[in-house]
Amino acid sequence: MTNENLATLHGRPAAAQGQTAAIPRLAVRDLSKSYGTGPAGKEVIRELNFEVAAGEFVCIVGPSGVGKTTLLKCLSGLLPVTSGEALIDGVRICEPPKEMALVFQDYTRSLMPWLTVEKNVLLPLRETGLRRSEMKHRLQESLAQVGLSDVLHKYPWQLSGGMQQRVAIARALAYRPEILLMDEPFASLDAQTRFDLEDLLLTLRRELNITVVFVTHDIDESVYLSDRIVVLGSAPCRTREIVDVPLGSTRNQIETRSRAEFSELRTHILTSVKAGALN
Amino acid sequence: MASLFVEQRDGRQALAPSRRARERRGVWKRARRAVLPVLGVALLLAAWQWAAAGPVPVLPLASDTALTFLGMLATAEFWTATWDTLGTAMLGFAVASAIGIALGLFAGLNAYVFRASKVAIEVAKPIPAIVILPLMVLQLGASQSMVLALIMWALIPLLAVTTAAGVGDVDPLLLETAGSYRLRHVAKLRSVVLPSALPFIATGLRIGASLAIVIAVVGEIVGGAPGLGRQLEVYRQAGLPQTVFAYVIALGLLGVAIYYLLLALERRVLRWHESYRSSVKTGALGRRLSAAWAGAADRFWASRAGIHVEDIGVAAAKRRTARTANAPRKVRQVRSSSSGRGLVLQLVQVGVPIVxxxxxxxASSTSTSPFYPSLSTILEHFREMWIFDHFASDVVPSLSNFIGGFVLSVVLGITLGLVVARLHWLDQMLDPLITFFRSIPAVAFIPLLITLVGFGPSMRVASIVLAAIFPVLIATVDGVRSIDGTLGEVARSYRVSSIRRLFSIYLPAATPRIFSGIEIALAISLVVMIASELIGTSFGIGAQVARAQTDLAFADMWAGILLLSLIGLAFSIVFTASRRTILSWYFGARAAARAQ
Structure with a gap:
């Protein structure tokens, strides 16, 4: 048995017992991921480390093709890690945890085209053992939260791109996640829709007090949305730096974006990402 | 709360595999890929040998059959028959291709010709060549020219339709570009229209070549023309099951060889085309090829039905949909609705068939030829025979065999397809067997099953199932495989159970492909139903047609042909309507994607 295996065997219970009070909501410890084995294998992520506290909004930015999506899939338990670990409340993530929901970038591919909006939202709830009335309640509540109460019986492809992504968000909200993972959810939307959805997301997060991990390649978006930004360096992907974003809890598209701190942060992170891409 | 989760998850906690373990798994994977197909064939042969030696004594021993097969390869008789089959098929294919492509270009470029032939082709489409076989046997005898006529009947509309669809698929931007450089008609045809239509034509040619062999075998088994099919029937009647099996195996192997040859040719000729440039991400080699086959079949059947289904290869399809699929058609619609020309076109479409x-x-009312009775006589006989005398005795049993066999092959095909698609090892194991069995011409199963179970309804239903199950099975596997990975990930991330994933994600996602498979299965079921009745049985619509043919009761024969045509047409209409209803989400989503 290799050292790695021993570490994962004995390391986790020790951490769980030792420091119960300081356990972060979400933690990434020495996480590495490669596709394939041997010389043909491709190392995508190397020994990545960061933490997310409960209620925090963390953005992950980095050059394109650096493995952000792979990282999110490891975090959500969809992909097995090669070594190291991702932890939720100090517990290793081996399969999709039930307190987590994932919103994908491509809304046209993440909503089932053969199901109406109603059935798309209800699909994840069908096996949670909820009563029918509770499911109905959550459906209506979550669609109201994203401002789409009147499209229940439409098919996703009958809606605009922004509305489809709202449906995907409503599906996540109806699932009542404590942690929301989002993979460039607004990347294929036009600028105005994106601003609206960014504000919607900030509102929802404040009201529901959920933890958000948000992957994006748009640096302005990451500064506008987050409490903290994890900057990733180029392939294989590693943590380059972690930047706090002290812009307060209420933000405004016009005001926040015109503040001096905003542009300083923006410049700082842009420089960091560019330097990371060169290495 | 947190501690509870610790306990819950501890049980499921998996160790990160070490490098060595992963390498070991890679070796194991490669070994499995090499061993499983061989194992599948070996298991089938072993099961065959065991069954023949014990519980199923009518089955010839696998070992005996293998020896007979090898002995057969040494006979001149076998090679003459092979040459007869291949030669006739190739000749028919060549002539039909030339005529069909010319007609297709003509119809594709001229809106009037297109409209005038549309209804005739829509009506002729579900009427298989075997329906006119009794007529051709009567006219031309059990000869090569009879088989050639059957091949013409099937192939000319096929190639005309695929060519016309290819011409309709030409990007209007390319035509405008050519126009801006002042290219004239012939130059435009040669340098823009033909190359753009080539993928469609190539698909038509490939399906046509396989179809020519299948029809040749039908003409030989049912019509008695010289070739491998007749040998099969002769040895069946002589009571030599090993030789029957050996000939069926030879036909299957021939089919596999021709299939791969044509596919390789098409890839070579069309390597510039985008659907060939992208590699289809699938499992075993045969599967990858059969995916391309299913894609091509989809495209052909879809173009015949006037709708667009997935192109060859999933990736290619995604890239292509928006651009090529319907742009020229839209132009045609706009043009036709804009002026009086549209009305004229409508009139042509409805008027020509009526005329x-x-x-x-x-023309037939004054006919004195015994072969061609007047239409009114045919209708009279039709009413007397099918609505009164023979309805319960022949029509009902025929239809129940047909529907039973068809439904059974759809249900079994989808079920097996779902299992095979989800179990990789089973897929690898069955891959060569599936490729082999679906290459056996559908009608060849009939003599084989007659030697095993005789002439009863069970033989007919079993022949239909054996022939029609493979298109459904392959379409299901491809449909499930081609599902967008994101949908599966969505379901997994929301912890949707695997059973629910299968039925609410994979199955619905596969339905467009499955319907293409079902459409082919429907056509095959009808052919096999008719063929199984034409080969010496006493009841059924086909048997009545055969009786009328030997009794020289020509009006009765025509009435039978009319009934079989109507059955084909009716089922095709029901099928198209149910596809439109069940797949309304699919057509809606595609229209939305195109509009963007």
Whole structure:
């Protein structure tokens, strides 16, 4: 048995017992991921480390093709890690945890085209053992939260791109996640829709007090949305730096974006990402 | 709360595999890929040998059959028959291709010709060549020219339709570009229209070549023309099951060889085309090829039905949909609705078939030829025979065999397809067997099953199932495989159970492909139903047609042909309507994607 295996065997219970009070909501410890084995294998992520506290909004930015999506899939338990670990409340993530929901970038591919909006939202709830009335309640509540109460019986492809992504968000909200993972959810939307959805997301997060991990390649978006930004360096992907974003809890598209701190942060992170891409 | 989770998850906690373990798994994977197909064939042969030696004594021993097969390869008789089959098929294919492509270009470029032939082709499409076989045997005897006529009947509309669809698929931007450089008609045709239509034509040619062999075998088994099919029937009647099996195996192997040869040719000729440039991400080699086959079949059947289904290869399809699929068609619609020309086109589309029917009525009314009775006589006989005398005794049993066999092959095909698609090892194991069995011409199963179970309804249903199950099975596997990975990930991330994933994600996602498979299965079921009745049985619509043929009761024979045509047409209409209803989400989503 290799050292790695021993570490994962004995390391986790020790951490769980030792420091119960300081356990972060979400933690990434020495996480590495490669596709394939041997010389043909491709190392995508190397020994990545960061933490997310409960209620925090963390953005992950980095050059394109650096493995952000792979990282999110490891975090959500969809992909097995090669070594190291991702932890939720100090517990290793081996399969999709039930307190987590994932919103994908491509809304046209993440909503089932053969199901109406109603059935798309209800699909994840069908096996949670909820009563029918509770499911109905959550459906209506979550669609109201994203401002789409009147499209229940439409098919996703009958809606605009922004509305489809709202449906995907409503599906996540109806699932009542404590942690929301989002993979460039607004990347294929036009600028105005994106601003609206960014504000919607900030509102929802404040009201529901959920933890958000948000992957994006748009640096302005990451500064506008987050409490903290994890900057990733180029392939294989590693943590380059972690930047706090002290812009307060209420933000405004016009005001926040015109503040001096905003542009300083923006410049700082842009420089960091560019330097990371060169290495 | 947190501690509870610790306990819950501890049980499921998996160790990160070490490098060595992963390498070991890679070796194991490669070994499995090499061993499983061989194992599948070996298991089938072993099961065959065991069954023949014990519980199923009518089955010849696998070992005996293998020896007979090898012995057969050494006979001149076998090679003559092979040459007869191949030669006739190739000749028919060549002539039909030339005529069909010319007609297709003509129809594709001229809106009037397109509209005038549309209804005739829509009506002729579900009427298989075997329906006119009794007529051709009567006219031309059990000869090569009879088989050639059957091949023409099937292949000319096929190639005309695929060519016309290819011409309709030409990007209007390319035509405008050519126009801006002042290219004239012939140059435009040669340098823009033909190359753009080539993928469609190539698909038509490939399906046509396989179809020519299948039809040749039908003409030989049912019509008695010289070739491998007749040998099969001769040895069946002589009571030599090993030789029957050996000939069926030879036909299957021939089919596999021709299939791969044509596919390789098409890839070579069309390597510039985008659907060939992208590699389809699938499992075993055969599967990858059969995916391309299913894609091509989809495209052909879809173009015949006037709708667009997935192109060859999933990736290619995604890239292509928006651009090529319907742009020229839209232009045609706009043009036709904009002026009086549209009305004229409508009139042509409806008028030409009516004129033809009226012409048939009057031209045949004075007919004295025994072969071609007047239309009114045919209709009279039709009413007497099918609505009164033979409805319960022949029509009902025929239809129940047909529907039973068809439904059974759809249900079994989808079920097996779902299992095979989800179990990789089973897929690898069955891959060569599936490729082999679906290459056996559908009608060849009939003599084989007659030697095993005789002439009863069970033989007919079993022949239909054996022939029609493979298109459904392959379409299901491809449909499930081609599902967008994101949908599966969505379901997994929301912890949707695997059973629910299968039925609410994979199955619905596969339905467009499955329907293409079902459409082919429907056509095959009808052919096998008719063939199984034409080969010496006493009841059924086909048997009545065969009786009328030997009794020289020509009006009865025509009435039978009419009934079989109507059955084909009716089922095709029901099928198209149910596809439209069940797949309304699919057509809606595609229209939305195109509009963007």
């Amino acid at each position: 033809l029917l009226v012409w048939w009525w009057f």
